[in-house]
Amino acid sequence: MLRITGGKIYDPASGINGEIRTLYIEDGRFVASGEGGRTIDAAGMIVFPGGVDVHTHVAGGAINFARAMTPEDHRRTQAFIRSQTRRSGLGGMAPTTFATGYLYAGMGFTTVNEAAVPVLSARHTHEELSDIPIVDKSSLVLMANNELLLDQLDAGEYERARSILAWYIRAAGSWGIKAVNPGGVAAWKWGGNAGQLTETVDGFRHVTPGTIVASLARMCHDLNLPHPLHLHCNNLGAPGNVSTTLETLRHLEGHRAHIAHSQYHAYGGDDWDTMRSATSDLADWFNTHDNLTTDAGAVLFGDTVTITADGPWQHLLYRLTGRKWGNLDVENETGCGIVPYTYRPGHLVNAVQWAAGLELLLLIEDPWKVFLSTDHPNGGCFWRYPEILELLMCADYRQECLRQLPDRIRSRILLPEIDREYSLYDVATAMSAGPAQALGLPRKGSLAVGCDADVVIYEEDDNIRRMFSHPRYVIKSGEIVIEDGDIRETPDGREFLVQPHCDPDTETFIRPLFEDCYTMSFDNYPVEPHRIPRAEIHHRPASP
Amino acid sequence: MGGKVTCTLGEVKNRADFIVYWGGNPAECHPRHFTKYTLMQKSRWLPRGRKDRTMVLVDIRETKSAKAADIFLQVRPGCDFELLSILRAMVRDEPVDPDAVAETGIAYDVLEDLVRRMKSCRFGCMFFGMGLSMTRGKHMNSAALLTLAAELNAFTKFVAMPMRGHGNVTGADVIMRWQTGYPFGITFNRGYPRYNPGEFSTVDVLVRGDCDAAFIIGADPGATMPQPAIDHLARIPTIVLDPHVTHTSRLARVHITTAPAGIAAPGTAYRMDEIPLPLKPALKSPYPTDEEIVRRIREAVATRPFWMPEDSPQMTTEQL
């Protein structure tokens, strides 16, 4: 039994907004009451459900490629020192697995969703995820450029394609699916891209990015997946791409979707010289449609390393910057590109990106629809989230930051005119309750009885950034893991997996297709269940 | 430029109509590379298999792999970096010094033909072996080849990949990266990982006599390293885990026989393109696995006093 008394409770999932209540924890969950055990006196403190990151890149081939490409950053960043029981690690742009757990927990986050997993290397991703301590995890498998699936869509075989999708989700040990630049990464295998939603994808006869988006969104519904289609739209990063994004949203035909890192998809203008923020167009759509959620993909100034399955975009970024370029095309499934990048306040494009991320977080009115993210590490590292919270909660501070930008930025952004400030309730929604609900994660993002006892307790502080950077306590599944800035315990987190219904003949159908185009044995391809320790498997019958 | 523009082997199987092997002899060192991954496979885009592909071999001598090549280019030993630099210039239509070309041992018109083929293929792939990465120029050679592959993407699709040997050396590389940030050449002597090849790489450490104990697993440096390094291993307490009593075992204080990986020990190994594969042991060994023995040694070390003071900080933002 652990009791937390006297704290101001912010639990948007239960509609509790700053009331003083007592929380009771037993066996890792919240309970209604109890006696004995330890009591944390949280008088004068703020109590949130543990943070949930809806979109991050922390494990697997892509981030591990980025680690290889940035030794110079590892050398200058924070280092976690070995203790008798705790592993060492390095923070920075692409933290090591152990440090990833320490840094997330140290900031009050207790659940993270790894947003991009190729099935071919899912075994690797799970190995890394199990080396990230403290936090619970889920992962999304990359599907919008999978050639076996696209071939079925090309042939008009929707049901067949859906069975293949279900089979892949089970083979990868995943929680849902991610679409990255639908059709564009498949085209990149020949050096091309896909920018128009209604144009046929290179190498196919009929299928277009639009049909991929519509089909995948419908499949997520049919398969009754807990998380809807997680969508990285076409034309990421390009001036004028808001028209592509809006057209993509129309192609969803009313199905639910989560739009990833929408900041990178909200630009007006015709080229790099005329690029401007078009966030109001996108925010209007979100404000008038209830089938959607999004995460900001906010940008913070400074050094980072960009990693994405969007291979063609990364080739362009390499040509624009002349910096290091990593590319890893994954047979039949997806791609991956890595380019180190520095966001500079004096650079007009970067300044627009910085403003656009904040604008989306402020212009989309319902915090249940827009969540805190930097698309780690793309827009900035996840451990910089408290800087974004300060920008969201303090309009004066935003204005002060705006004054550091070039004057000519003002005609290209909306941020100077926005005076909204996030309340603590908004923050708790956008950082925990909202993403947990969007991910469909059971028992996360809430302090209600029966939920996982993941709690973060802050000392009230006028310095917002300091408050959110240094929680007084972080509790994971009822165990105090961070206390007064010290890591107390590093328990292993769980992994959430979904097993959708899959027609029994799917494997027989896939096997010969697989053997034609893959290089590993079909029987060795699915991740064996014993390789995912502490898995919590959710079986889903198909939607009626 | 830095980085690496690469793919998994299936992309080569399915798409590569132009393949270069540079400083490697797959016919003898990776015997199924041609048949399983690169030359012989048919695919929807290369329906005639070998006939739809062109293979170029670049090496200092005509190895058995040359029989499988359409074009063999014999580069003068030690001239790989120069040759790669000339190719980079030619790809950009920049002028090159005829004397420099002559130095490489390959005629200008042959290089012109090679560049034309590289730029006009649909999907090119360069594999490079230790004949490039371990000879004069070493990692600079690899970097030059990787840069050439990256730059060719201005014209067509082009990738490159090292031909890694030594069983699961790729797995070690991948795991060290996610657990420490670095692929090899690491020290934890300040309580966190630091990296400096040349300072913390084994041959250098041993030749200088820096380390005062060695734990050797899945390798036999006593048979392969320079003599001064072997001499130091014999001077210090060395511990060996191996399925065989090796050269290194014979100069070690402790040898423990372990079950061979993949034959009698289960687990995982990474392919050269970083794809993890499950191991399926056929035999039940009378010996324990490496995994079990290293874990038991760690547990035995954990019963002894920890080397760092109790009040050490948890974190530092200023690495020394």
Added chain:
Amino acid sequence: MTLQTIDNATCTFCGCVCDDIQLHHDQMRIHKAKSACVLGTAWFLNHTAERHYPDALIDGREATVDEAVEMAAALLHEADMPLVYGMSNTTCEAQKECVALADQLGGLLDSHTSL
């Protein structure tokens, strides 16, 4: 005697890591490695489940595994700068243990890659 078979076994001899090998084996040895190349076949057929070597050696004398583990721990713990090296011909699971060991010892960690 009929042999047991294992389908789609993985060969770790070279970096190709072919995973389409069919092994025919009895309790003591692998008799056939179908689909394996000449190097892979030699690798599979040359290892057996026989007890060719002592369990352990300490200073050249036969010892038990328990004694050898204890001795190894003592030597590594005593050292100021121990080196953990190799990791090519072993499993990822053992490699993870090796990284943990070097981390615990405050030692050096390196693989074949640095050669």
